[in-house]
Amino acid sequence: xxxxxxxxxxxxxxxxxxxxxxxxxxxxxxxxxxxxxxxxxxxxxxxxxxxxxxxxxxxxxxxxxxxxxxxxxxxxxxxxxxxxxxxxxxxxxxxxxxxxxxxxxxxxxxxxxxxxxxxxx
Amino acid sequence: xxxxxxxxxxxxxxxxxxxxxxxxxxxxxxxxxxxxxxxxxxxxxxxxxxxxxxxxxxxxxxxxxxxxxxxxxxxxxxxxxxxxxxxxxxxxxxxxxxxxxxxxxxxxxxxxxxxxxxxxxxxxxxxxxxxxxxxxxxxxxxxxxxxxxxxxxxxxxxxxxxxxxxxxxxxxxxxxxxxxxxxxxxxxxxxxxxxxxxxxxxxxxxxxxxxxxxxxxxxxxxxxxxxxxxxxxxxxxxx
Numbered sequence: 001x002x003x004x005x006x007x008x009x010x011x012x013x014x015x016x017x018x019x020x021x022x023x024x025x026x027x028x029x030x031x032x033x034x035x036x037x038x039x040x041x042x043x044x045x046x047x048x049x050x051x052x053x054x055x056x057x058x059x060x061x062x063x064x065x066x067x068x069x070x071x072x073x074x075x076x077x078x079x080x081x082x083x084x085x086x087x088x089x090x091x092x093x094x095x096x097x098x099x100x101x102x103x104x105x106x107x108x109x110x111x112x113x114x115x116x117x118x119x120x121x
Numbered sequence: 122x123x124x125x126x127x128x129x130x131x132x133x134x135x136x137x138x139x140x141x142x143x144x145x146x147x148x149x150x151x152x153x154x155x156x157x158x159x160x161x162x163x164x165x166x167x168x169x170x171x172x173x174x175x176x177x178x179x180x181x182x183x184x185x186x187x188x189x190x191x192x193x194x195x196x197x198x199x200x201x202x203x204x205x206x207x208x209x210x211x212x213x214x215x216x217x218x219x220x221x222x223x224x225x226x227x228x229x230x231x232x233x234x235x236x237x238x239x240x241x242x243x244x245x246x247x248x249x250x251x252x253x254x255x256x257x258x259x260x261x262x263x264x265x266x267x268x269x270x271x272x273x274x275x276x277x278x279x280x281x282x283x284x285x286x287x288x289x290x291x292x293x294x295x296x297x298x299x300x301x302x303x304x305x306x307x308x309x310x311x312x313x314x315x316x317x318x319x320x321x322x323x324x325x326x327x328x329x330x331x332x333x334x335x336x337x338x339x340x341x342x343x344x345x346x347x348x349x350x351x352x353x354x355x356x357x358x359x360x
Contacts, residue, residue, distance in 0.1 A: 035183070112177075
């Protein structure tokens, strides 16, 4: 009982922090929540653009892992992927779209709201 | 030859088989002989789920770490470097016209302070513009790795100047400044350490060259180098 009340009140606080109505209650962005994708988005947030290999080394990922997750982000419109040739070497570059930046911002807000809700208690 | 109306023995057998084994009411034997699916050993109890807020904090820490690791220190202002370079060239020109060694050192000391001020102000401006906290994370590392060689340089400047070896100073400055930039630049975009190495090489060259070329080396190593690399940084890393 008490537990249920506490959960409900913290949810209310969450909503009030997120500043939305019931429908706009923060829903976790699963796409970003996944660790590898969160890392990709975070790394791109502080870099204008990153090449495939730079990103791979930075986050210690395998080729396959990075390309799968990067594709998911690209399909969601969070990340823009450009392929070009430097001489004969293909170079894939990623950059964060405005949409992706917004999504990361919302995710951060969400996490902050959760922490805030606990701290207020 | 009369036809035998009776069903053949094999057909009877088949029918009996179907009636007996495949239409029986009881379940197939195999099911009854299967082991129970309750394990002998007790299952380890699931650890209680981490509280939501702790996971949230963990996530924020993760984002922050990734950003710090990935965040090459883009707050280094390219245009600031260009301005520093121009001051460097001006200072070299002024210093070369000073008659006394005291005035010569004073000129360069003022130039160093001015350049440092410009660097701090422009970097701070750029950091604020791109919303990067400068006192924590990469900015802190940058300053902490740049400061020791600069302090060493200042001390050695005093010592060598008193010993009457002012001719070695330009080479020493370029070498130490370059070393500081290489160290600080390991956390930064790749052009920064490259600039440090170039400065170090020029410093070594200045130490080997006749002392009279010191100001020319400074114009090159402190002036032109900053202008060139500052332009690259400004072009590629946004300002």
